[in-house]
Amino acid sequence: MVRCLPATMDHFFDIPHTVNIHNEPIFTLHSYDWRGDLADRAGKAVEAFFNKYQELTTSESRAQYIAWACPEPTAVVNSQGWKVLCPLELLPYMWQMVNDTDPKNIVHPQFRTFLGLITLKVTSGLFLHECILDTFAHFLETTHTVSNQIKSWKRPVGALALATIAVERMFRQWKTAYYEVPPQKALHKFSYTIWGFASNEVMTAIEKVTEKKWKKIFNGAEDYIGAHKPLATVEVTCSQMGFVSGRATCFEQDSE
Numbered sequence: 001m002v003r004c005l006p007a008t009m010d011h012f013f014d015i016p017h018t019v020n021i022h023n024e025p026i027f028t029l030h031s032y033d034w035r036g037d038l039a040d041r042a043g044k045a046v047e048a049f050f051n052k053y054q055e056l057t058t059s060e061s062r063a064q065y066i067a068w069a070c071p072e073p074t075a076v077v078n079s080q081g082w083k084v085l086c087p088l089e090l091l092p093y094m095w096q097m098v099n100d101t102d103p104k105n106i107v108h109p110q111f112r113t114f115l116g117l118i119t120l121k122v123t124s125g126l127f128l129h130e131c132i133l134d135t136f137a138h139f140l141e142t143t144h145t146v147s148n149q150i151k152s153w154k155r156p157v158g159a160l161a162l163a164t165i166a167v168e169r170m171f172r173q174w175k176t177a178y179y180e181v182p183p184q185k186a187l188h189k190f191s192y193t194i195w196g197f198a199s200n201e202v203m204t205a206i207e208k209v210t211e212k213k214w215k216k217i218f219n220g221a222e223d224y225i226g227a228h229k230p231l232a233t234v235e236v237t238c239s240q241m242g243f244v245s246g247r248a249t250c251f252e253q254d255s256e
Contacts, residue, residue, distance in 0.1 A: 034162065035162065035166075035189075035190040035191070035192075036190060038135060038138055038139075038162050038163055038166040038190065039166050039169065039170070039189075039190035041134070041135045041137075041138040041163075041166070041228070042131065042163070042166035042169065042170040043170050044134075045130070045131040045134035045135050045167065045170075045224075046131050046167065046170045046171060046174060048134065048227070048228070049131050049134075050062055050174075052130075058177075059177035059178065060177065062174065062177040063175065063176060063177040066171050066172070066174055066175045066177075067175065068092060069091070069092045069093040069171060070091060070092075070093050070168055070171045070172055070175070071088055071091070073085040073086055073087065073088055074086045090123070091168070093129055093131070093132075093167060093168060093171055094126060094127060094132070094164060094202075095123045095124065095125055095129060096124060096125025096126075096128035096129055096130075097123070097124045097125055098122070098123050126205075126209070126213070127160060127164060127206070127209070127213075127217055128216060128217065128220055129167070131167045131170075131171075132160075132163055132164050132167050133217070133220040133221045133223070133224055134221075134224040134227060135163040135164075135166055135167055136159065136163040136217065136221045137221040137222070137223075137224035137225050137227065138163070139156065139159040139160075139163065139221075140218075140221055140222065140225055141225055141226070155206075155207075155209075155214065157203055157207055158203065160202075160206050160217065161199050161200075161202045161203040161206055164202050164206075165195050165198050165199045165202055166190060168198070169190060169195060
């Protein structure tokens with residue numbers, strides 16, 4: 001776990017760093033905390049998403065939406081008699097819209113394919129689904145006080161990958177239209193053991209996201225900063241107004 005952490009940190013924070021192995025639990029603890037926090041935020045994001053749209057007010061419509069947005073993979077038997085899950089070609093929850101973009105259609109664009117109004121699936125807005133942006137906003141809330149001199153907002157690949165998979169995990173826990181904790185204890189946590197493979201697949205896609213699209217993702221996520229708090233914290237409020245504490249901006253270049 002610790003030996004893999006430098007690569008994970010590169011993807012997640014994009015900040016120059018050094019990780020030394022001291023047989024201490026702090027490295028694993030921090031990784032676990034990030035996953036746990038993102039899983040909690042994804043739960044709030046999905047619930048808020050369901051409560052926002054009239055099309056998703058009933059338990060039946062919510063279950064149908066999840067079945068469409070996060071379809072279950074099909075199991076096939078290979079030549080050795082083993083069951084293999086076929087990869088899905090499209091997971092609509094990863095996109096802002098999957099529709100025909102017909103301006104005459106009065107149904108909210110996000111639900112046109114879901115409601116069976118069209119048959120041709122045209123995707124747009126990769127990683128711009130509301131739940132992904134809402135969950136990714138947790139990353140912005142947590143790291144906004146890091147000095148601009150030592151951080152780069154260009155490509156926090158790992159943060160976006162974890163946010164995306166946290167949303168998929170939460171949608172699947174809502175597949176009955178109600179939030180349900182999986183009966184297997186191993187599935188209670190947002191662990192790398194269970195979700196690492198899916199996270200790595202998403203990271204492959206994120207690494208191809210252009211700088212222009214990254215700006216759209218950041219701009220979209222900024223709208224959700226402080227969305228699940230009764231009042232924004234002092235730190236978030238100051239950040240939105242462009243004020244940063246001198247405690248957070250302290251930085252000194254190495255001398256020659």
